[in-house]
Amino acid sequence: MPRPIEAVIHVDALAHNLRRVRAATPDARVWAVVKADAYGHGIERAFAGLRGADGFALLDLTEAERLRALDWRGPVLLLEGAFEPRDLELCSRLDLWHVVHCAQQIDWLAAHKTQSPHRVFLKMNSGMNRLGFRPEAFRSAWVRLNALPQVGEVSLMTHFSDADGARGVDHQMAAFDAATHDLTGERSVSNSAATLRHGAALRSDWVRAGIVAYGSAPDFPDHDTAHWQLRPAMTLRTRLIAVQHLAKGDTVGYGSAFTAPAPMRIGIAACGYADGYPRHAGTGTPVLVEGTRTGTVGRVSMDMLAVDLTPVPQADTGSEVTLWGEGAAGSRLPIDEVARAAGTIGYELMCALAPRVHVRVAE
Numbered sequence: 131m132p133r134p135i136e137a138v139i140h141v142d143a144l145a146h147n148l149r150r151v152r153a154a155t156p157d158a159r160v161w162a163v164v165k166a167d168a169y170g171h172g173i174e175r176a177f178a179g180l181r182g183a184d185g186f187a188l189l190d191l192t193e194a195e196r197l198r199a200l201d202w203r204g205p206v207l208l209l210e211g212a213f214e215p216r217d218l219e220l221c222s223r224l225d226l227w228h229v230v231h232c233a234q235q236i237d238w239l240a241a242h243k244t245q246s247p248h249r250v251f252l253k254m255n256s257g258m259n260r261l262g263f264r265p266e267a268f269r270s271a272w273v274r275l276n277a278l279p280q281v282g283e284v285s286l287m288t289h290f291s292d293a294d295g296a297r298g299v300d301h302q303m304a305a306f307d308a309a310t311h312d313l314t315g316e317r318s319v320s321n322s323a324a325t326l327r328h329g330a331a332l333r334s335d336w337v338r339a340g341i342v343a344y345g346s347a348p349d350f351p352d353h354d355t356a357h358w359q360l361r362p363a364m365t366l367r368t369r370l371i372a373v374q375h376l377a378k379g380d381t382v383g384y385g386s387a388f389t390a391p392a393p394m395r396i397g398i399a400a401c402g403y404a405d406g407y408p409r410h411a412g413t414g415t416p417v418l419v420e421g422t423r424t425g426t427v428g429r430v431s432m433d434m435l436a437v438d439l440t441p442v443p444q445a446d447t448g449s450e451v452t453l454w455g456e457g458a459a460g461s462r463l464p465i466d467e468v469a470r471a472a473g474t475i476g477y478e479l480m481c482a483l484a485p486r487v488h489v490r491v492a493e
């Protein structure tokens with residue numbers, strides 16, 4: 131028998147979450163962001179649930195090739211654009227749209243030989259200070275691109291640093307609007323958090339929906355998945371492979387990080403940090419055993435973790451353990467809660483699902 135851990139990808143949840151994006155911004159077209167192998171879900175698996183999107187956005191050229199191999203003929207956007215001049219050849223061949231965020235990428239385009247003009251998304255650095263032209267340099271980049279025979283339609287884009295938090299998007303939107311108000315071109319500004327929180331108020335002809343599609347709340351703990359009516363697209367589950375009866379004062383695991391305050395039963399689940407479960411998740415990180423919520427005890431080790439069985443006295447070796455996602459009898463454990471207990475965000479946990487975990491697709 132294989133080790134009992136598995137990840138399940140819920141194709142219907144992906145489609146559901148995409149509908150939530152459309153409801154939040156009915157007039158926009160939606161990029162399903164599938165970078166990092168669809169946030170760890172697998173591009174080929176996620177495609178089945180996300181094919182209703184208007185386009186797919188990602189970074190990696192090999193991932194773009196995989197989308198074309200799935201026979202996706204619609205738009206594909208490279209969010210960081212070309213990394214070297216010859217990437218533009220692949221853009222021509224596979225009809226990939228690409229971001230232009232720096233002058234060097236314009237130089238490469240000017241030297242590129244192509245039959246068909248490229249669709250580009252010119253990116254502004256409106257305050258994130260990662261990629262893009264500063265507002266005062268944006269117009270000349272736009273003029274230069276529009277003059278190139280290698281370039282067809284030019285769209286305008288920026289990215290928010292605080293769409294999920296208190297600072298919000300207004301300061302960046304003001305910078306973007308001021309520098310682009312008289313420039314033609316479609317606009318793409320919103321990520322998941324901006325789409326859900328500021329949806330219709332922002333002019334974004336194309337929204338870029340990443341985390342929301344996978345069923346994690348982009349602004350947790352301000353709001354949770356129940357508030358946004360999202361469904362988890364990934365479940366990580368395993369089984370108990372042992373049960374221990376502790377006496378008062380017994381300790382659990384490496385470093386004896388947990389000491390039993392009273393006699394108790396614990397279960398040993400076949401999941402550890404080598405499966406992608408966060409090692410920094412301390413005692414009390416939520417977990418479902420047979421659909422009942424309980425918590426971990428002690429340190430997470432490479433292949434195992436321990437769970438308190440006090441609330442689930444009927445649990446035994448073989449009992450189902452849900453680390454995140456859908457549990458028994460309609461129960462649910464949002465990945466965001468596990469991430470928070472480990473001092474991180476749902477994004478990181480999804481992306482860190484380890485290759486040794488077998489993945490199954492639930493239709």
Ligand SMILES: *Cc1c(COP(=O)(O)O)cnc(C)c1O
Pocket residue numbers: 163165209289320321322323338339340341342348
């Ligand atoms: C990853 C990414 C997104 C998606 O962000 P989410 O918070 O997952 O919605 C959008 N735009 C850009 C430029 C990105 O790199």
